[in-house]
Amino acid sequence: MVQAHHQDPLSVSRQFFVELTAIMIVTLLTDYGPDSEHVGVLHALLARSAPGARVIDLAHDIPPGDIRAGAVVVGRVVPVCPVGIHVAVVDPGVGTDRRAVALRDTDGRIHIGPDNGLLTEATPPAGVTIAVDLSGYRVHRPFATFDGRDVFVPAAIDLLNGSLIDDLGPRIDPASLVRLPRPVNHVAGGHVMSEIVGVDRFGNVQLGIGGDALVAADLAAGTGVWVTGADGERRHGVVTRTFGDVPEAGLAVLVDSHGHLSVAVNRGDASRFLGRTGARVRIDRR
Numbered sequence: 223m224v225q226a227h228h229q230d231p232l233s234v235s236r237q238f239f240v241e242l243t244a245i246m247i248v249t250l251l252t253d254y255g256p257d258s259e260h261v262g263v264l265h266a267l268l269a270r271s272a273p274g275a276r277v278i279d280l281a282h283d284i285p286p287g288d289i290r291a292g293a294v295v296v297g298r299v300v301p302v303c304p305v306g307i308h309v310a311v312v313d314p315g316v317g318t319d320r321r322a323v324a325l326r327d328t329d330g331r332i333h334i335g336p337d338n339g340l341l342t343e344a345t346p347p348a349g350v351t352i353a354v355d356l357s358g359y360r361v362h363r364p365f366a367t368f369d370g371r372d373v374f375v376p377a378a379i380d381l382l383n384g385s386l387i388d389d390l391g392p393r394i395d396p397a398s399l400v401r402l403p404r405p406v407n408h409v410a411g412g413h414v415m416s417e418i419v420g421v422d423r424f425g426n427v428q429l430g431i432g433g434d435a436l437v438a439a440d441l442a443a444g445t446g447v448w449v450t451g452a453d454g455e456r457r458h459g460v461v462t463r464t465f466g467d468v469p470e471a472g473l474a475v476l477v478d479s480h481g482h483l484s485v486a487v488n489r490g491d492a493s494r495f496l497g498r499t500g501a502r503v504r505i506d507r508r
Contacts, residue, residue, distance in 0.1 A: 246275045246382060247275070247306025248272075248275050248276070248306060248378055249307070251281050251296060251308075251309070251311070253283075253292060253311070254311070256283055260368070261282050263370075263371050264371065267376070271383070272382040275382055290500065292312035294420045297343030297344050298480050305331055306332070309335060309370070310333065310335040310341055312336075316368070322335070322359065322369060322374065323336075323356055324391070325350050325399070327350055338400055339402035342401045342402075343402070353393065354392060359390060359391055409439050413439055413505070413507070414436070414439045416483065425490065426478065427486070431483050432483065439505075439507075445460070447460065447461060448504075449473060449475065449496070451497055452496065460473070461476070462476050464476065465486055473485065474486045
């Protein structure tokens with residue numbers, strides 16, 4: 223008779239992390255700026271203490287301190303990444319009593335960063351299997367304003383070198399994680415109102431609603447619209463498929479490459495009159 227073999231849960235967990243760290247994928251997303259020495263420091267730490275890791279820079283041009291914009295990018299790019307460790311830092315509360323956290327989701331990804339709503343766009347409430355508090359991690363660090371260097375990347379390095387997520391800090395209830403409020407949206411016949419959730423380097427304005435809002439509002443391609451920005455300025459635009467469907471300096475309302483409803487100026491900057499993250503934009507049939 224063959225005796226059933228029951229693996230110890232801790233052994234299974236350790237085996238899981240051995241398999242995970244064999245992949246040695248670390249992604250970095252910050253608002254430090256792509257030319258900042260701060261990004262270089264994160265790379266240097268990883269090269270020194272986890273030289274076998276493959277480091278992927280997802281973005282370092284998130285607008286400074288713009289948690290919503292960072293969360294939108296995290297939510298759309300991390301899910302397409304290989305399973306690995308994903309460090310995200312947009313952290314205007316650094317050094318305060320905001321928590322630092324590490325999360326494991328149902329796909330096996332580890333998310334590390336501040337508990338300010340940045341990480342949870344990529345982790346639906348039911349999708350976080352373990353959350354730990356890093357606030358006491360390396361508590362004797364001498365400085366309070368660079369947790370990317372002093373907390374988040376060192377935590378990633380510890381995982382890459384064989385630590386378990388539970389080794390990093392005490393568990394916390396995933397339901398207690400900070401989640402950003404959903405953008406305010408309103409859709410009716412011939413009308414869409416939504417909040418800006420991001421502006422790219424071209425000045426294209428991404429709204430916090432999907433492109434299906436155009437269908438719901440009965441705004442088909444070619445429809446003329448009025449677009450009203452944060453300061454009440456109203457401009458004429460057209461619902462289009464792409465930027466070049468309007469003349470240069472023309473205003474286009476379209477579905478962007480991520481499926482969001484967006485407003486763009488062909489060869490121009492739509493954010494100059496629509497505003498930045500959090501501002502509300504109205505689109506009305508002309």
